[in-house]
Amino acid sequence: MASPTKKMQYVRLGNSGLKVSKIILGCMTYGSPEWQKWVLSEEEGIKHIKFAYDQGIQSFDTANVYSNGLSEIILGKAIKQLKLPRDEIVVMTKLYEAERWNTGNRQKVCGSISYFQTPAEHPLLHRVEEIAKKKGVGMAQISVAWSLSKDGVSAPIVGTTSLKNLEEMIDAIHIKLTEEEVKYLEEPYCPVPIAGHN
Numbered sequence: 529m530a531s532p533t534k535k536m537q538y539v540r541l542g543n544s545g546l547k548v549s550k551i552i553l554g555c556m557t558y559g560s561p562e563w564q565k566w567v568l569s570e571e572e573g574i575k576h577i578k579f580a581y582d583q584g585i586q587s588f589d590t591a592n593v594y595s596n597g598l599s600e601i602i603l604g605k606a607i608k609q610l611k612l613p614r615d616e617i618v619v620m621t622k623l624y625e626a627e628r629w630n631t632g633n634r635q636k637v638c639g640s641i642s643y644f645q646t647p648a649e650h651p652l653l654h655r656v657e658e659i660a661k662k663k664g665v666g667m668a669q670i671s672v673a674w675s676l677s678k679d680g681v682s683a684p685i686v687g688t689t690s691l692k693n694l695e696e697m698i699d700a701i702h703i704k705l706t707e708e709e710v711k712y713l714e715e716p717y718c719p720v721p722i723a724g725h726n
């Protein structure tokens with residue numbers, strides 16, 4: 529599956545027979561900047577998909593509502609243009625009710641605390657920053673490394689509008705957290721009720 533230049537690793541998705549790359553490319557940010565300014569154009573999106581595939585990512589996540597469906601179309605175009613092997617790649621898509629997504633507000637659709645708070649305001653973020661500094665890596669990389677340290681997580685879906693950030697996320701699969709670091713990160717976490725599934 530991986531060429532010698534690719535540094536990606538592959539895992540089984542849960543108990544299924546499906547193999548996915550340890551990083552899944554989220555395609556929510558590919559569509560039309562005319563829809564929302566945080567969305568990349570088709571050309572940029574295909575550039576990201578090519579970069580991701582060249583780095584060994586063969587699993588892609590999209591939905592019918594990202595840029596009102598353009599994200600799915602762009603991923604389809606990229607598969608054709610780049611001649612991605614259909615028997616190798618994994619494409620995940622989802623069907624949503626369009627009205628729930630009409631907001632197009634990235635902050636509203638993305639529940640990450642990083643959108644709302646800084647490390648000084650949230651002890652958990654402060655600890656992520658502390659461990660990131662200690663290891664000389666980015667905070668986003670620590671979050672990927674933490675996700676991958678959990679038995680219930682096969683492969684996180686990552687989203688970005690920056691190739692540099694994407695490369696960082698891919699590199700994060702090689703960061704190993706010690707048991708103490710995982711415990712330290714989790715200490716200030718308060719579980720929140722599941723939202724959006726009723």
Ligand SMILES: NC(=O)c1ccc[n+]([C@@H]2O[C@H](COP(=O)([O-])OP(=O)(O)OC[C@H]3O[C@@H](n4cnc5c(N)ncnc54)[C@H](OP(=O)(O)O)[C@@H]3O)[C@@H](O)[C@H]2O)c1
Binds near residue numbers: 685690693
């Ligand atoms: N949000 C949802 O409700 C939802 C639901 C289902 C599935 N998904 C899937 O999950 C994917 C990711 O979702 P998300 O909510 O995380 O989307 P997102 O809106 O792409 O948020 C990711 C954030 O992390 C930042 N980031 C990424 N890499 C970074 C790095 N190395 N260093 C610092 N910051 C970094 C991005 O900034 P930059 O753009 O500047 O890099 C962005 O602000 C989506 O593309 C979609 O396929 C999302």
